[in-house]
Amino acid sequence: MTQQTFRIGLLGRGTVGGAFADLLEQRAGHVAAVTGLRPRITGVLRRSEGDFDQILADSDLVVELIGGLDPARDYVQRAMAAGKHVVTANKQLLAEHGEELWATAREHGVQLRFEAAVGGVVPVVRVLQESLAGAHVERLHGIVNGTTNFILTRMADTGASYADALAEAQRLGYAEADPTDDVTGKDAAAKMAILARLAFDTPVSLAQVRYEGIEHLTADDLEYARELGLGLKLIGTAERVDGGLSVRVHPAFLYGAHPLASVNGPFNAVTIESEAITEITLSGPGAGGPQTASAVLGDVVSAMIPPASTHEPSERLELVDDVVSAFYLHVDVADQPGVLAQLAQVLGLQNISVKSFVQKGLGENARLVMVLHPVLESQLSGAVDLITGLEFVRGRPRAIRVIDEAF
Amino acid sequence: MTQQTFRIGLLGRGTVGGAFADLLEQRAGHVAAVTGLRPRITGVLRRSEGDFDQILADSDLVVELIGGLDPARDYVQRAMAAGKHVVTANKQLLAEHGEELWATAREHGVQLRFEAAVGGVVPVVRVLQESLAGAHVERLHGIVNGTTNFILTRMADTGASYADALAEAQRLGYAEADPTDDVTGKDAAAKMAILARLAFDTPVSLAQVRYEGIEHLTADDLEYARELGLGLKLIGTAERVDGGLSVRVHPAFLYGAHPLASVNGPFNAVTIESEAITEITLSGPGAGGPQTASAVLGDVVSAMIPPASTHEPSERLELVDDVVSAFYLHVDVADQPGVLAQLAQVLGLQNISVKSFVQKGLGENARLVMVLHPVLESQLSGAVDLITGLEFVRGRPRAIRVIDEAF
Structure with a gap:
């Protein structure tokens, strides 16, 4: 089955325009799976090249990234009057001429979306x-x-x-x-x-x-x-x-x-x-090119799909059970010489290394609390079994996952 | 002009259902201004009262707040099969039977919205x-x-x-x-x-x-x-x-x-x-009744309006210039006796009170930094003018607004 193309006219190809073109290329397959339409940039207007009327004729939706009031205002008006949806990142245009533009959108029954105009990727x-x-x-x-x-x-x-x-x-x-x-x-x-x-x-x-x-x-x-x-x-x-x-x-x-x-x-x-x-x-x-482009893409995809449709899953990812995590480990031990060394040895044999460490005396016992570097959960669980078996350990150690800074 | 009614069938009238009915009543006028349709609850199903088929026949959209799998699953399926949009807060239902329900929504071209099922009011x-x-x-x-x-x-x-x-x-x-x-x-x-x-x-x-x-x-x-x-x-x-x-x-x-x-x-x-x-x-x-109800209302309104339409402003609020704010005030003064008392007197005469205060000596001068309780901006500005005129004050004091804890 040949998928129908959803034609996008791109006005402006600076930092954000370039990032949008790149992102669209990367995500076109996913967008096609989600919407049933394959998005494609069918025309680009730059300062030195491209004809606006031609781009308009060849597009279902216009992305306006040239900024400023003039000629952006005229282009956006003409695109909507021609029945095209518009996605824009132009805050100045909307802050000064928003009512006029929103009225045109209502009049012609098209969408004027502008998530990227405010707050970058924040929706x-x-x-x-x-x-x-x-x-x-x-x-x-x-x-x-x-x-x-x-x-x-x-x-x-x-x-x-x-x-x-x-x-x-x-x-x-x-x-x-x-x-x-x-x-x-x-x-x-x-x-x-x-x-x-x-x-x-x-x-x-x-x-x-x-x-x-x-x-x-x-x-x-x-x-x-x-x-x-x-x-x-x-x-x-x-x-x-x-x-x-x-x-x-x-x-x-x-x-x-x-x-x-x-x-x-x-x-x-x-x-x-x-x-x-x-x-x-x-x-x-x-801000940032890729971030703004991502907000623009969200608006483009929204214009392509019916509202609030949860489409059929496009992926069938396998659900993974055993994952890597850093751990906090809490071990109560008899307060006697050599305990820490033996514990460290068990962890070392399991290829588990300690990131930070606190020890407190509690009368005859001591409590060791440590944060471990990331390790496969099954590996940590094996180490806890071994540690539980050591004769100086009091009860089963308590392990709680740590979401690492690096993650 | 009589506004057309948008008919809502409400399944369940516990904490969230009650809060939703209240909120809808409060906001019906605004929703009508935004959507052109007046939302009204045209039927309620409780454990002890109401007939599902009758409610379905009388509604454009069904709000499901009974929770659990049974009979919620059957009701939601039947509502969508009858061509009605559905808004639900039922996480269990979606986590266990989501694919089946989303498929029904796609098949019948209706919206199944569920913002309130996850994260309360977080969208x-x-x-x-x-x-x-x-x-x-x-x-x-x-x-x-x-x-x-x-x-x-x-x-x-x-x-x-x-x-x-x-x-x-x-x-x-x-x-x-x-x-x-x-x-x-x-x-x-x-x-x-x-x-x-x-x-x-x-x-x-x-x-x-x-x-x-x-x-x-x-x-x-x-x-x-x-x-x-x-x-x-x-x-x-x-x-x-x-x-x-x-x-x-x-x-x-x-x-x-x-x-x-x-x-x-x-x-x-x-x-x-x-x-x-x-x-x-x-x-x-x-969580909380009003919060969850607010997420439900957002979904209901979304089902009523075309996507990404910025409707005509329903309000014409006056833009207010002079507002109340707490202030940080930074005053450089000659380090001499009586300075603080005079400053406090000027502020007091303007009905401005000090919340917290730091003073530092700087050789012959002292720097007073204080946080003032909320005051009208024009009032603060008047006080700053007076303070600037005091002979022991060095330069114009610097005022920066503070967003108060109480706000």
Whole structure:
């Protein structure tokens, strides 16, 4: 049976566009198994090549990754008017002209999806638009700019100045050569306009979002914060206030127990509060070509499949029983010379090595608690049997798995 | 214009069923604005009342909240065969008969949604099924049972024994009178079977999931864990192993930096790892009537609206500029007597009170850093103007917002 092709027109082939083309090629077989359609890029528009009308004629869905307002706005409008679904990562476009574009989508009965425009791979758009479509949201807090979160994390961890942390972010590719939109909070403000629109079901445009950046923060602020038990982040807030709505972005200190306080480095996270749900937190990498491409692919696949269909399994993986795990091992022994050496010998014969170790005396007995390096569960179980048989061991040792840092 | 009614048949009216009926009544107006259809419960089946066939005939969608296999399985099958969408919170049913039910849904072109079956209000089903439909998932870790996470959190925080922490959970309504399914890991195993099916696109049933519970854990284990820098949780794992799949539930120690290590109390959380996305973490309350009802409502609304439509705004909230916030205030002053008193007086006159306070000498100057109780931003700004004018103040004080614990 020849599978039908699902034709994708790709506008823009920069970092994200390239990553999307690569990812689509890798995952085309899986997507075909899931949707019954084989996705294929049938046209690419770059600054120097490609004809938009031709690409449009040859596609079922258009992926817009050129960014900016012009000509993206015109292309997206024309694609939807021609009855094509659109997937875009363009936050600026939606923050400034969202209502007009969403109206066009409704008018022509097409999907306009934009998960990649906010929060990188964090699926906050879908959760707000679908999972929480019936909810009464009270407040939304977000770390929605990975560049500034990276800079603030470095300042907090190393005591670096703002300028030095920014330079490091630029060296590592987390900040652009011109970081203005990120560090002034403008990028975060555009994202918050979109999230506020979805969460509170009210029109919000970028011009209505107040924002402050992180340029004026000092290493000192972060040090005092630590003394006061606080963490410092660039936080976007959208919340009901006196029957109205406040949407704003500014640096803010968070108490250690706040779900966003532990979001570090170039990660994004959003906390959504509502009386019925209490709060949901979503977090993940905020940017990067492959991550953004992955969010775009999720939207493309969603446009291809009927809603909430659980398709037939495309795999028949074997269920594996014996797996590798690190272990915590707790052994009560008689407190006598040579015990530790014998225990170590048994473990060594089973090729099990000890990562860390605590010993406590308990009168005539001693308790040995150790963390073991990863080992096959059956192997550990064999070692525990052997150890249980040693005459100085009191009772069967207790083994609990450890999820390793390296995992 | 009379709005058309969207008719919901409700099977089961226990805690979750009652909470769902209440929530639907509260949110019916909003849902009507969003979907163009007014949702209404047109029939309720309880143990002692209601006729299933009549309820079916009178509904567009059936919400199944009776739980268990029988008669839930038969009802869900018959509803779908009659062309009705189904929303269910029944993890046991899906973990044992999911493939058969999903096949019926595909055959009859109806939606079978089940967000509330796993992770409470955490939207992990939707994210796996839709956002990550194109992704190659490598590993999924979850805290998917709120009862056991509450018990372990209490043991860790207070040094309580397992039995005492369980009794407390029962007193507070976090554990049932017969807690067997929760504490043995069986409840979590059913949820992991469902998540593994969705994440790895391969059939997985409850019988294939190995599980261990928390009954044998001691306060001692938690204390040693702390010494070793670890946290102890009941973790569900589904991961690719040698071309196959391992799905299991057992207690596990986590390093402090793991995203699940800080998930405490009756919360649920899931971490999904994939090369392209790195990792996504979703967290929120794991159970409770209103929370589960909220997940059910999200599924119901999703069945009512076309996919990825951004509907016209149903609200026109006013954008508010001046809001209340706690503040961190950083003031450099000449190190002379009476300075603090004058500063306190200025703040007091503006009705601003100080929550915490740090002072450091810096040669001839002193630096005062304080956290202020919440105040209107305009009020704080006025106070900063006054403080800047005091003759002993060096430069303009620096104010940064604090997101308060109470918020």
